[in-house]
Amino acid sequence: SMQYPPFIWHNGSVKPWADATVHVMAHALHYGSSVFEGIRCYETPNGPAIFRLTDHMKRLFQSAKIYDMAMPYTVKQLNAACREVIRANQLGKAYLRPVAYRGLGGFGLSAETPTDVAVAAWEMGPYLGAGVLEAGIDACVSSWQRFAPNTLPAGAKAGGNYLSGQLIAREARRLGFGEGIALASSGLLSEGAGENLFLVFDGALHTPPVASAILNGITRHSVMTLAREAGLTVVERDLPREYLYLCDELFMVGTAAEITPIRSVDGKPVGTGKPGPVTARIQELFFGLFSGKTPDKHGWLEPLAG
Numbered sequence: 637s638m639q640y641p642p643f644i645w646h647n648g649s650v651k652p653w654a655d656a657t658v659h660v661m662a663h664a665l666h667y668g669s670s671v672f673e674g675i676r677c678y679e680t681p682n683g684p685a686i687f688r689l690t691d692h693m694k695r696l697f698q699s700a701k702i703y704d705m706a707m708p709y710t711v712k713q714l715n716a717a718c719r720e721v722i723r724a725n726q727l728g729k730a731y732l733r734p735v736a737y738r739g740l741g742g743f744g745l746s747a748e749t750p751t752d753v754a755v756a757a758w759e760m761g762p763y764l765g766a767g768v769l770e771a772g773i774d775a776c777v778s779s780w781q782r783f784a785p786n787t788l789p790a791g792a793k794a795g796g797n798y799l800s801g802q803l804i805a806r807e808a809r810r811l812g813f814g815e816g817i818a819l820a821s822s823g824l825l826s827e828g829a830g831e832n833l834f835l836v837f838d839g840a841l842h843t844p845p846v847a848s849a850i851l852n853g854i855t856r857h858s859v860m861t862l863a864r865e866a867g868l869t870v871v872e873r874d875l876p877r878e879y880l881y882l883c884d885e886l887f888m889v890g891t892a893a894e895i896t897p898i899r900s901v902d903g904k905p906v907g908t909g910k911p912g913p914v915t916a917r918i919q920e921l922f923f924g925l926f927s928g929k930t931p932d933k934h935g936w937l938e939p940l941a942g
């Protein structure tokens with residue numbers, strides 16, 4: 637079973653893990669009314685650094701704005717909470733999970749509930765399994781579509797959205813695949829259960845646009861930026877399902893998944909069936925940020941000591 641970290645930040649202070657409880661009648665538990673982030677802290681030659689902490693925190697506030705959730709803290713205060721909970725648990729490399737949720741205060745859908753906030757931190761290896769960053773995963777196209785743009789906003793990282801993610805991920809695992817890829821309501825490519833997609837054709841990166849019911853991923857943005865700076869072509873475009881079978885290389889990106897190669901889709905090998913050179917180059921550029929090999933031109937590494 638899971639080993640929990642000793643401490644968690646909850647509503648303004650660090651407390652023992654077991655003390656961060658929620659009432660069973662909290663709004664979020666019934667209606668999915670929470671917004672959250674996933675953030676990684678990496679060891680670097682200059683000490684631990686939280687990758688794009690402020691950009692993640694801004695997205696948390698954007699998600700809250702979409703759902704009219706009043707935030708009782710500022711970005712600065714929550715950035716400090718992230719640092720505090722990593723230090724309290726004596727972690728270097730860590731995954732951070734800030735979550736803001738409608739608490740106890742009313743049972744109607746539009747009830748004016750208080751917003752409770754927590755930040756957890758724990759050690760997490762490769763999200764899709766040991767060795768996947770090297771070997772790649774076998775993916776499938778999900779029988780579940782992503783929600784249409786006028787149903788739930790994919791641009792909000794809200795708890796309720798992850799009912800869709802759970803259907804996609806659980807179906808994939810049940811069928812023996814490493815992850816599921818969903819189509820948008822348009823029928824065109826969208827994203828993985830918790831990852832954005834990149835296809836490689838003739839050395840160029842192609843990725844579905846934000847209008848295809850994707851989360852506007854921060855890793856996706858980092859990859860597009862690093863690739864362009866390295867002279868690679870990056871195109872945001874609508875892509876049909878069959879391009880998954882025709883591309884030279886394919887990979888998934890996200891805070892948890894980092895840069896995970898996909899070696900097959902629906903049982904068909906991607907390219908040679910092994911992670912390819914462009915994927916390896918993107919991994920080198922991305923992980924180079926944390927070893928110091930890739931210059932941090934944009935101030936993405938926010939020191940834990942900051």
Ligand code: PMP
Nearest residue numbers: 830831832851853854855890891
């Ligand atoms: N899409 C979904 C649905 C996700 O949950 C995530 C993970 N947050 C991503 C994409 C990747 O986003 P990011 O790179 O900001 O972690």
